Structures are given as C-alpha cells and as structure tokens.
Amino acid sequence: MPLLKNGRISEESWQPVGDEAPLPSDGAIVISFARFKAEPDRLAGRNAALGVRLKNTDDVRALADHVGRLGLIVLEFPKYTDGRAYSQARILREELGYTGELRAAGNVLLDQLLFMQRCGFDAFELARPDAELVWRKAVSTFAVFHQPTGDGRATILEQRRNALFEQRAQATWSGTAG
Amino acid sequence: MYQYDHFDQEFVDQRVTQFRDQVRRRLTGELSEDEFKPLRLTNGLYLQLHAYMLRVAIPYGTLSAVQMRMLAHIARRYDRGYGHFTTRQNIQFNWIRLEDAPDALADLASVQMHALQTSGNVIRNTTADQWAGVALDEIEDPRIWCEIIRQWSSLHPEFSFLPRKFKIAVTGSPNDRAAVRVHDIGLRMHKNAAGEIGFEVIVGGGLGRTPLIGKTIAPFLPKQHLLSYLEAIMRVYNQAGRRDNIYKARIKILVHEIGVEEMRRRVELEWEGLRDGRLQLDASVVADIEQRFARPVYEKLPADSAEVALLRFKDKAFGRWMRANVVPHLQPGYAIVNISLKPEGEPPGDASAAQMDAIADLADAHSLGEIRVTHAQNLVLPHVKITDLPAIFARLQHIGLAADNIGQVGDIIACPGLDFCALANARSIPVAQRISRHFADAKLGAEIGDLQIKISGCINACGHHHVGHIGILGVDKHGEEFYQITLGGSAENAASIGTIVGPAVAYEDVVGAVDNIVRTYLDTRNADERFLDTVRRVGISPFKERLYAAA
Ligand code: SF4
Numbered sequence: 033m034p035l036l037k038n039g040r041i042s043e044e045s046w047q048p049v050g051d052e053a054p055l056p057s058d059g060a061i062v063i064s065f066a067r068f069k070a071e072p073d074r075l076a077g078r079n080a081a082l083g084v085r086l087k088n089t090d091d092v093r094a095l096a097d098h099v100g101r102l103g104l105i106v107l108e109f110p111k112y113t114d115g116r117a118y119s120q121a122r123i124l125r126e127e128l129g130y131t132g133e134l135r136a137a138g139n140v141l142l143d144q145l146l147f148m149q150r151c152g153f154d155a156f157e158l159a160r161p162d163a164e165l166v167w168r169k170a171v172s173t174f175a176v177f178h179q180p181t182g183d184g185r186a187t188i189l190e191q192r193r194n195a196l197f198e199q200r201a202q203a204t205w206s207g208t209a210g
Numbered sequence: 211m212y213q214y215d216h217f218d219q220e221f222v223d224q225r226v227t228q229f230r231d232q233v234r235r236r237l238t239g240e241l242s243e244d245e246f247k248p249l250r251l252t253n254g255l256y257l258q259l260h261a262y263m264l265r266v267a268i269p270y271g272t273l274s275a276v277q278m279r280m281l282a283h284i285a286r287r288y289d290r291g292y293g294h295f296t297t298r299q300n301i302q303f304n305w306i307r308l309e310d311a312p313d314a315l316a317d318l319a320s321v322q323m324h325a326l327q328t329s330g331n332v333i334r335n336t337t338a339d340q341w342a343g344v345a346l347d348e349i350e351d352p353r354i355w356c357e358i359i360r361q362w363s364s365l366h367p368e369f370s371f372l373p374r375k376f377k378i379a380v381t382g383s384p385n386d387r388a389a390v391r392v393h394d395i396g397l398r399m400h401k402n403a404a405g406e407i408g409f410e411v412i413v414g415g416g417l418g419r420t421p422l423i424g425k426t427i428a429p430f431l432p433k434q435h436l437l438s439y440l441e442a443i444m445r446v447y448n449q450a451g452r453r454d455n456i457y458k459a460r461i462k463i464l465v466h467e468i469g470v471e472e473m474r475r476r477v478e479l480e481w482e483g484l485r486d487g488r489l490q491l492d493a494s495v496v497a498d499i500e501q502r503f504a505r506p507v508y509e510k511l512p513a514d515s516a517e518v519a520l521l522r523f524k525d526k527a528f529g530r531w532m533r534a535n536v537v538p539h540l541q542p543g544y545a546i547v548n549i550s551l552k553p554e555g556e557p558p559g560d561a562s563a564a565q566m567d568a569i570a571d572l573a574d575a576h577s578l579g580e581i582r583v584t585h586a587q588n589l590v591l592p593h594v595k596i597t598d599l600p601a602i603f604a605r606l607q608h609i610g611l612a613a614d615n616i617g618q619v620g621d622i623i624a625c626p627g628l629d630f631c632a633l634a635n636a637r638s639i640p641v642a643q644r645i646s647r648h649f650a651d652a653k654l655g656a657e658i659g660d661l662q663i664k665i666s667g668c669i670n671a672c673g674h675h676h677v678g679h680i681g682i683l684g685v686d687k688h689g690e691e692f693y694q695i696t697l698g699g700s701a702e703n704a705a706s707i708g709t710i711v712g713p714a715v716a717y718e719d720v721v722g723a724v725d726n727i728v729r730t731y732l733d734t735r736n737a738d739e740r741f742l743d744t745v746r747r748v749g750i751s752p753f754k755e756r757l758y759a760a761a
Binding site: 112113114115116118119120122126127141143144146147148150151173174175176178179180181187188189190191192193196 | 215217218220221224225227228232245248249331361362364365366367368369370371372445448449453483487488489491492494495498
C-alpha cells in the first residue's frame, strides 16, 4: 500500500505480524491491539520498534500507560462515513500525549485529509499516484479554522482575542503617552 | 444582526472555492456519486426526486433585507422563481442544476450566507426562538450563543462523520419557542440562585420513528464552558452512537439505551479533559460577537397609537390580522409582525421571488432592515413601529401575504412529502392546502383559535407531526396514501407526543376527519379553552368515538 507520510510518498518500513504468527526478533512490527494486550512480557523483551493497529471500537485510553513505547498507531476507517477514529486520534494526541506516527488506514479519501490532519494523523494509506499534490491542496484549502485541536493552528476565536488584546494595549499605551 | 468579520468571510469564500473544485471533479467523473455525496451534502445539496435541491442556511432564522433580495435572485436565476422556507428556519430551492450550484453559493457568500451544515451527518444549523432579541419574556438573546455554536460546529474535523445528523436549539426565554426538548441537544438559558445566567443542557430529545422528550444532563452550565461541554457530548456520541442501523443512530437512542445517568457520567469524564482548555470562552470574545450583532437603534415612541386602535375597530380585516399576526415588542411603540406564508390553499412556506423582494422592501422601510424565519415556516418583521402597521397590512394584502391565521388552523406545517421527497409514503402539501381551504371557506379560523396542525409524509417526521396539536402522518397501505392522525402533541414548555386517535384514513377523508375532530372540540371546550387543553382534559375518547361513529 502506498503511504503518504508528512506530505511525502514514503516506503513502508513497518511489518504487519498476524495474531498467530511468531514474533520476529528484530525489525519494526505492527500487531493488533488484542495481541498487544495479550502478550505484554514477550513484547517488552523485544528490542525493536513496535506499532499497534486498533479497531475503531477499541478504547484508546487503554493505551494510556504505553504510548511512550509505541512508534506507530494505525487507526481504521472501514468506511469514510464512519468517523469514530477522528475521536480516537484526538484523544491519543491531545490527552495521552502520543507523539509517534499516527496512521489512517482503510477508506481514506482526499476530501477527508484535512480533517484527519487536524485530528492528529500524520500518515495515510492513500492509493493515489498524485498523493503529494493532493495533500498539498487539501491542507492549504483553508487558512482559517474554528476548532482548537492538537495541530497547532490558532483558531479564529483566539485570533480575535489577540486582536482585541492588542487594540486594548494600544489604547492604554497611547493613553499614557498622551 | 450578526456582521461577518474578515475571518468569517474568508472561511465561506474558501469553502466556495473548495466546493467548486469538488463539483468540477464530479462533472468530469473523477469523483463517483458515492464519493461526491457527503461533499455535496455538507454544502446543502440534496438529490431529490426530480432535481438537486439546495438548502441554504439562515442561522437562527435571522435575515437582512439585502440577504432576502439575494434569495430572490437565487430563486429567479437558478430556480423556478420561488423558494421554500423550512421548519429548520432554512430555505430550500428545489430545482438547482449541479453545474450552477457553485455560482449560487458564491452569490450567497457575497452577502454573508452559506449552505454549510444544512445536511449530512453533521451538527446542523442551530435554531433559536424566532422572536429572539425582541421578546418581552427574554432573559438573554440566544442568537449570540447560536452564532458561537455555528462557528464552532462549522467543518468540525472530529464531528463531520457522526452516526447521524445532529440538531441543537437554544432558547433564551422561560417560554420555550425553540422546542428545545425535542432536539438532540436543547439549551435553555436561565438564572441560578446567585443570579448568574447559564444553560440547562437537555439531551436526547427528538421526533422521527421514535419520538422522545429530552432529558436534563446538566441543570446549570456556566456560559464559559458551553463549547467544551458540547464537545464532550459530541465525543461520547461520535464513539458510542449506533452505526449499525440508521433508525437507531440518533443520540436519543443512545441516551435511551444507556440511561441519562450513564450518559452524564461519560460526558463528565470527557469534559474533565476539555473543560479548562482552549474551548473555554473568553468574555471579551463573547462580547465582541455580541457587538457584531449591531443592535437595532429604536426611536422613543409613545406606547400606543389611538389612530391604529381606532382602525382596528373600523376595518375588520385589519383588526383580525392584528389579533392573529401582531405581537408585543419589548420596545414601547414597536410591534412584532408575523407574515403568514400560509395563504389559504397555497403550499405552506413557499414564497415567490417577487414576494421576497417585496418583503425585503418592507423590512427596509419599516423593520430596520431585518427579517426572521420561523420554524412554523412563516416570516417575521421584528421591529415595526405601531403607527406603520396599517401601511404594512395594505402592502401585504397587495402581494398576497396578508393571511390572518398565525397559530390557527390554517397555519399548517407540512414537509415536502411525495411531491418532492424520495422517502415519502404520501403527499403532505396538498393535504395542507385542502385543510386550509376548507377552514377558510368555513370562516372558522378565529373561532377555533390556537390550533397547530403538522403533517409529515413519512415516519421521518420532518413535518413534526408528533408535536402537532393535530398530527397527520402519511403511511402506505397497499400502495395507497393513508394518514394516521394523532392528537395532543406539543413542542412547547410542557412538551408531549400526540396520541394516535384510531385507524388511518384515506387521502379523500383527511379533511373530513380534521373537520370532525375540530367540531368535537368546539362542542366540548370550556369557555376560552384551547384545543390542546381540551384534548388534555377530556382525553382522546370523545374525539375517537365521534370520528369513527360515522364509518
Ligand atoms: S417526513 Fe418523510 S416525506 Fe416528509 S420530507 Fe421528511 S423524509 Fe420526506
């Protein structure tokens, strides 16, 4: 599957390992959430990068104590109209402080890229040769945003507040000067 | 009314550009109809039986004269010369061509309008009391909060693919005119013991297949926390709302299934992490938004006009119209004028381009340039000098909009029904037309008094039949149009769902059945008792007996 990562088409560097398959001793692997919960000790003994793939019905808060050792979390969009993973993403990023790769898998379409990015996704399984171009367009369509999320963009309300503060500061300054 | 700043303008302009590109990709076949569908839906474009329908948002039902003229222009230029005002204080154009839609949206953006969030599984246009800002009983103007919600919910990245559509209503008065108990979330402003104003948050109300009255999840929410609390509710719903069955996907089913206590527990858990974050509303920002509502400047006037009072007696038609359509304003010497879009025998809620222009002119001349749209599908001139009333009445007569039936039997709410809607079992509009003509001929409207008839063409209940004093629901009986009748519904303070009176009746028999019910009421009521109160007092049996006795 072609991968768009931080706006660039990238090589896949993670190997998916099924629930029954033996754990390879090295190399970056992705396992299911069920397996992650079932084999904590064997996984802890492994000295290589670890990723987890969640269903959109899984409770991401169960990862609260583990986000520090995960290098990849994959969230699923079984259909693009099923928006549960947006909430999972924001909880991971904004509440649990997860900083590794957050990947959108499944029915990922270009018209949803901006929403996904705003919720904290930075990697996308996007089956298009023009993915980079499409990405640049998607994230630059809007320059103003209403909702505060973990993406670092200032909201319109915040920009308004800052403008009001500046106005007030100006007024005070000219007040004392005069 | 609210004036956009450059942020608001930039946002809608960029939205138009984005949609233009999406339509282009659809027309070239790059997007399948399936992929295009949610994109057009968030821009208010539905595919109906015969053509595309564009639903334009009229946030909290407030319009300027300039905006009304633009709606007339859209009707003329891109549609068949008329528009249809809906029960969600929006307007629909039923005959839009896909290739014209981006131009229509660009025209709308030029007067600070859009079609965002008017369809799809998103937070829809937030509605409010149509008399907001001018009602005598108001604690605080709910439109400021609707506007804050509108901005927060516009293209929300987390909540653009909810299990189902989501509707929020706000009332700022103790007398609820926004039906807050039958919304996904209802917000009722009130004062606590300390005299502070906050919100009672009601969740899980709704009509449709499973009508439910909402439950109070927070009795008093301080204003600065409004958005974080809403976000917490939405997050719980986005994750736990059912997605396996479209008829069980509304938040009311979730609340019903897990109970309001569990719902509250989950919401509070989410809220903990959000409450003191960036969604907290800064008083200065709220004040700034409030300021951009540019309050009307009233003249100092005597409270009454002897001339107008005299005319009420001399000119009976004017007197009837005054009694039914004009209500008191909080400013002495001013009145609120309701314009009925239910002239006898016409489709409820329709207005022609010429009528829209004429109303815009009236608003400029007599209502400080402002117009409201009500969820009963009527229009309002909210700031009228009492001395101007005769002139307004004369002009309304001239353009065919002087029907004196606000809140009466002729003021029927009806969904589009089988004439336009692909989901319908039966026609709604012709039923409304026939009922209103019947009672107009009988000249019974004023005599019957306060009576709300609401008609839906199918169980989706867009015509809110469950909360009609008389509710009429189109059902399919072996391929024929039949109508189930309910009595005693209400969306006001003591909200109630109507009770089915008996077996459904055929299309030809609906008018007769309603007439029969009304006559039972007239014979049964105590002195000044309203229809609803009579039904509540005597129950449905007397109505049922007489209705089915004949058969
Ligand atoms: S109630 Fe049914 S028929 Fe009427 S508009 Fe809604 S979906 Fe269509």
